[in-house]
Amino acid sequence: MTPASGRSPDVPLIDLAAQRRHLGERIDSAVAAVLDHGHFILGPEVSLLEEKLAAATGAKHVVSCASGTDALLLALMALDIGRGDAVFVPAFTFPAPAEVVALLGATPVFVDVDESHALMDPASLEATIANLDGVTPRAVIAVDLYGHPADYEAIGALARAHDMTLIADAAQSFGAAWQGRRTGTLADITTTSFYPAKPLGCYGDGGAIFTDNDDLDATMRSLRVHGQETDRGFTGIGINGRLDTMQAAILLEKLAVFDDEHKTRQRVATRYGERLANVVAVPDTLADHTHAWACYTIRSPKRDAIKASLYEAGIAHAVYYRAALNREPVYAAYPTAPAGLPVAEQLAGTVLSLPIHPYLDEATQDLIIDRVMGAAA
Numbered sequence: 001m002t003p004a005s006g007r008s009p010d011v012p013l014i015d016l017a018a019q020r021r022h023l024g025e026r027i028d029s030a031v032a033a034v035l036d037h038g039h040f041i042l043g044p045e046v047s048l049l050e051e052k053l054a055a056a057t058g059a060k061h062v063v064s065c066a067s068g069t070d071a072l073l074l075a076l077m078a079l080d081i082g083r084g085d086a087v088f089v090p091a092f093t094f095p096a097p098a099e100v101v102a103l104l105g106a107t108p109v110f111v112d113v114d115e116s117h118a119l120m121d122p123a124s125l126e127a128t129i130a131n132l133d134g135v136t137p138r139a140v141i142a143v144d145l146y147g148h149p150a151d152y153e154a155i156g157a158l159a160r161a162h163d164m165t166l167i168a169d170a171a172q173s174f175g176a177a178w179q180g181r182r183t184g185t186l187a188d189i190t191t192t193s194f195y196p197a198k199p200l201g202c203y204g205d206g207g208a209i210f211t212d213n214d215d216l217d218a219t220m221r222s223l224r225v226h227g228q229e230t231d232r233g234f235t236g237i238g239i240n241g242r243l244d245t246m247q248a249a250i251l252l253e254k255l256a257v258f259d260d261e262h263k264t265r266q267r268v269a270t271r272y273g274e275r276l277a278n279v280v281a282v283p284d285t286l287a288d289h290t291h292a293w294a295c296y297t298i299r300s301p302k303r304d305a306i307k308a309s310l311y312e313a314g315i316a317h318a319v320y321y322r323a324a325l326n327r328e329p330v331y332a333a334y335p336t337a338p339a340g341l342p343v344a345e346q347l348a349g350t351v352l353s354l355p356i357h358p359y360l361d362e363a364t365q366d367l368i369i370d371r372v373m374g375a376a377a
């Protein structure tokens with residue numbers, strides 16, 4: 001978030017410049033190699049990245065694509081979701097999961113989230129499914145908000161009971177895990193984003209889809225290139241949804257340091273938790289889960305005072321998200337949980353994300369902690 005004065009904050013939310021310094025010449029050489037070989041579209045780095053992402057997550061197939069939004073779109077297109085179909089999405093999220101459903105003419109149905117993790121609430125999902133009228137339940141998109149995996153056990157059981165496909169929107173949770181299983185393997189289809197500020201980010205737009213299903217893999221791979229199949233011509237209505245070779249080359253370098261970065265992010269999160277737990281509600285990690293820490297999001301009734309204090313000190317911060325999605329006029333007409341979305345509405349007034357990244361030194365973190373404590377006490 002940039003202060004209203006237009007000057008950029010002294011302490012960024014995510015320090016991509018520090019990461020670049022740490023990576024040194026490696027990115028430059030990787031980009032230069034692509035410039036030299038000239039295979040800018042679906043070059044060798046793209047398939048190598050897909051292999052490495054599959055190895056890193058344990059997913060059978062990985063289809064790289066142009067963004068996290070295209071990843072969601074391709075997943076829904078492969079499931080042939082359209083008019084008359086309902087897809088359940090959390091009400092407290094970045095709009096992409098609801099947007100792609102609406103774009104295909106299907107109906108996004110908003111489910112409430114739980115207060116302590118802001119993740120899709122299985123009880124609300126169950127009530128919302130039972131209350132559905134006039135549209136066919138087809139899929140659930142659970143969002144791993146801030147980097148914490150959703151409740152895939154409970155949501156998966158509900159999806160199976162109602163013959164729905166479970167999609168994990170893991171745009172914020174690459175590198176997380178549940179019971180030792182990595183993000184990418186926790187749902188029928190998992191999508192992620194390589195937007196620069198995500199846990200694994202490139203230097204532009206990018207995304208990927210993970211699945212163990214051979215048919216879905218083949219369909220999504222074809223839809224990514226206009227529905228083209230190598231020897232059969234055009235067999236589907238697709239999109240141009242490819243990941244650039246240049247971005248794949250950059251991601252290969254960043255993937256090589258990802259596990260180390262993840263450990264450092266975890267250390268920063270633990271330190272925040274130890275120092276701030278007495279003054280604000282701090283995010284925790286459920287047993288058997290690993291958090292990717294895309295965001296470090298506190299909750300406080302004094303949120304606006306903390307915001308003002310951070311702003312004054314030139315410390316970047318963000319409100320993810322300022323309203324439940326059904327409060328945005330374009331989404332207001334879609335169905336919601338029968339009991340409404342009280343938790344999503346409440347969270348919109350209390351959440352605040354603080355800087356977190358692998359290169360945040362302790363002195364800078366102390367500055368942030370002091371500001372939060374001063375304003376929240």
Ligand SMILES: *Cc1c(COP(=O)(O)O)cnc(C)c1O
Nearest residue numbers: 067068069094096171193194195
């Ligand atoms: C960032 C994000 C997306 C979209 O990813 P893009 O690569 O920007 O298209 C989708 N869902 C969630 C939850 C996100 O945070």
